[in-house]
Amino acid sequence: MTRYRLDLSYDGAAFHGWAVQDGLRTVQGTLQEWITRVLRLSDPAELTVAGRTDAGVHARGQVAHVDLPSPGLAPELLRRLARVLPADVVVYRVTEAPDGFDARFSAVWRRYVFALRDDAGDPLTRGVEVRVRGPLDVPAMDEAAAALRGLHDFAAFCKRREGATTIREVLETHVVRTPTGVIEVTLRADAFCHSMVRSVVGALVAVGQGRCPPGWIADLLLLGQRSGDITVMPPHGLVLEEVGYPDDAGLADRQRQARARREREEIV
Template structure:
């Protein structure tokens, strides 16, 4: 399934209460809402696995999940039945059956995020839950040029939160662009996977370059230094959207989450 959600009112994707931890069931999460709706449609408990967890306040256009169940419903029934049991801020965009060995997280080859920032002297009134804001003028071209130092497989320790639980900080940054559209500056990033707060920490650091407080080469120095304390602040969550993961075409998923077919797959 592809889940679309406005993360403004949620404490992130993941269920918060685990064995031995403080009970946080009163905090709303997208996963808990989706699993409750799926379980109602199935008539039995359903657990889900997602392509990439998102933080509190972060949105998603096509968060891909998978679940296993012996219950038979047609894809349209799963999609519409689940959506009717979800809050207005969440819906199921599509549903397709997959092979038993498909895994929403481990089968993905890449993830793509977009951060949108309003760059003007006055804070936003409209769309304020979906935009970051910077009042000082930003040089989008300088930020784009500086960001190219992050392309490739690198140790991104300088851009991970101290709470990140990943066993290592090496990630393959496949693409990163910064562009301006009027008063809005967009940052778009694609990598094989992302660390906790990695996108927001990269954006926060690039803003120092955009404001002229740091030279373009500073981003490369941060990457090399691997020291989070020297990087910029974490950008607010509202401007961040998880666009979608990407899977090999051989899985037969919708085009928006599929990589171009390889010669062997054509």
């Protein structure tokens, strides 16, 4: 088998998230169906993704891999998918993956951006921006977001899954107002747990509206359990912008690191 890396983007509005679900339209299901059909595979294609997005969440820089029965298929697969995929999902690059590559476990970080508007906004962008009551204090939000950087237990911001850890390392946070008036919340981390980004943004909005002080974010990190005081923001403002990987020599080591479960005792 030969492993192929797929770089893709999609408008998540009409998808029930990434992962296959019986009877529902998903990004993974759509891609697997078409890869299987255009290559006339005897066994269904199975994709592994860098970050499983929820229903309604978009992606500009998603990465997946698939194992196929022969080498040299990348150009043909790219060409055939371009002909058959629906308009809301695009595979813009297919390459043979280097040894040790795993779209999920080799990833070093994922970068998400959430778009907010605290004014009337542009009706043409309402599908990718979330309107909130304003005006928002963007500097206060940026100050509060700084507390998220580093290795923490993000249980307060995550929907727990049986057997899954909520410890993550956040590498970068920014909250800025662009020249067009869009407020962009950027979070880059080694990984994210379920609903983490939308919950973090909900907490930052509470700070921006003056309902909570900037220090509240740091207090939430100490809870160790889901907080009922956090509003989970709607999905359509969220975009997976980019996934980062080490150089080829570091792929296998990164896989081993990523598969190791983190515990609270690791947090300093």
